[in-house]
Amino acid sequence: MKEIEKTLENKNVRPTAMRILIYKYMAEKEIAVALTDIENAFAKSDRTTLYRTLKTFEEKGIVHQIDDGTSTTKYALCEPGCNCEIEQDLHLHFHCSNCNETVCLTEHKIPHINLPDGYVAEDANLVLKGICDKCSRQ
Amino acid sequence: MKEIEKTLENKNVRPTAMRILIYKYMAEKEIAVALTDIENAFAKSDRTTLYRTLKTFEEKGIVHQIDDGTSTTKYALCEPGCNCEIEQDLHLHFHCSNCNETVCLTEHKIPHINLPDGYVAEDANLVLKGICDKCSRQ
DNA sequence: GCAATAAATGCACTTCTGTTGCATCAAAAT
DNA sequence: ATTTTGATGCAACAGAAGTGCATTTATTGC
Numbered sequence: 001m002k003e004i005e006k007t008l009e010n011k012n013v014r015p016t017a018m019r020i021l022i023y024k025y026m027a028e029k030e031i032a033v034a035l036t037d038i039e040n041a042f043a044k045s046d047r048t049t050l051y052r053t054l055k056t057f058e059e060k061g062i063v064h065q066i067d068d069g070t071s072t073t074k075y076a077l078c079e080p081g082c083n084c085e086i087e088q089d090l091h092l093h094f095h096c097s098n099c100n101e102t103v104c105l106t107e108h109k110i111p112h113i114n115l116p117d118g119y120v121a122e123d124a125n126l127v128l129k130g131i132c133d134k135c136s137r138q
Numbered sequence: 139m140k141e142i143e144k145t146l147e148n149k150n151v152r153p154t155a156m157r158i159l160i161y162k163y164m165a166e167k168e169i170a171v172a173l174t175d176i177e178n179a180f181a182k183s184d185r186t187t188l189y190r191t192l193k194t195f196e197e198k199g200i201v202h203q204i205d206d207g208t209s210t211t212k213y214a215l216c217e218p219g220c221n222c223e224i225e226q227d228l229h230l231h232f233h234c235s236n237c238n239e240t241v242c243l244t245e246h247k248i249p250h251i252n253l254p255d256g257y258v259a260e261d262a263n264l265v266l267k268g269i270c271d272k273c274s275r276q
Numbered sequence: 277g278c279a280a281t282a283a284a285t286g287c288a289c290t291t292c293t294g295t296t297g298c299a300t301c302a303a304a305a306t
Numbered sequence: 307a308t309t310t311t312g313a314t315g316c317a318a319c320a321g322a323a324g325t326g327c328a329t330t331t332a333t334t335g336c
Contacts, residue, residue, distance in 0.1 A: 132257055133255070133257055134256075136257070
């Protein structure tokens with residue numbers, strides 16, 4: 001628990017009880033989580049607080065947002081080396097259409113794409129959809 | 139106009155007045171459009187009709203949905219050779235953060251990605267964000 | 277042409293996610 | 307201890323997506 005506190009403090013985020021809980025929850029889950037997931041996990045939680053907590057976490061580079069094509073924004077903890085506050089860490093994401101879970105494939109970077117003249121890419125989002133690890137083995 | 143009628147009939151969609159108008163609108167615009175765009179373009183239009191029209195168009199392979207990361211679904215006419223009803227036509231999309239427009243880069247296919255063991259990809263979505271053609275020239 | 281049937285449209289309403297304003301509470305600084 | 311700042315909770319709103327049902331329009335069989 002003390003570790004989480006330190007992590008938050010290092011990122012200039014005050015380690016309040018709720019924030020520690022949220023961080024812990026996300027660290028335990030290995031998949032990307034939606035705001036609603038966290039809301040359901042904690043009986044005594046307010047959507048606004050969670051929303052703003054995640055926003056702060058994102059601004060301070062603790063989590064990154066994932067748009068996996070389901071109409072709900074997901075969040076995942078950044079890896080130790082990730083510096084997506086400065087420049088996008090362009091790894092890809094995988095969304096399983098069976099279990100509906102989204103995971104970061106941090107090892108898989110988005111390949112470079114040659115664009116037509118005049119187009120300047122600043123950011124990229126690549127989501128693969130299909131059957132994940134867990135589901136395909138069953 | 140007769141051409142549009144034929145196109146719709148070929149795809150097994152009854153060419154009603156509204157449907158022809160929507161098709162025409164999408165053909166003239168070269169960018170992907172949101173339901174709201176169409177709604178604003180026609181004073182006398184009902185969102186539900188547009189919604190269901192686009193749904194039918196999509197099912198019949200006339201348009202394809204685009205998730206460009208803005209929280210609104212966009213639609214674009216399929217190219218003549220596109221058969222995304224059967225298998226995804228995996229071209230990429232570009233979203234301009236300046237003019238806020240989304241275009242299909244139909245010539246640019248999504249490169250093959252090697253996934254970890256157990257993962258089976260069935261579909262992919264790649265959106266590049268940045269400054270488009272038009273905006274970068276100004 | 278006319279009745280029967282099927283498809284398309286329009287209205288009202290609901291749900292879900294994301295978001296903001298404001299009051300309150302807790303913590304940090306002076 | 308008081309002031310100031312930041313965090314939290316409630317209420318309410320906005321936008322997009324989606325559903326149910328009644329009505330209109332088109333198509334089919336007779």
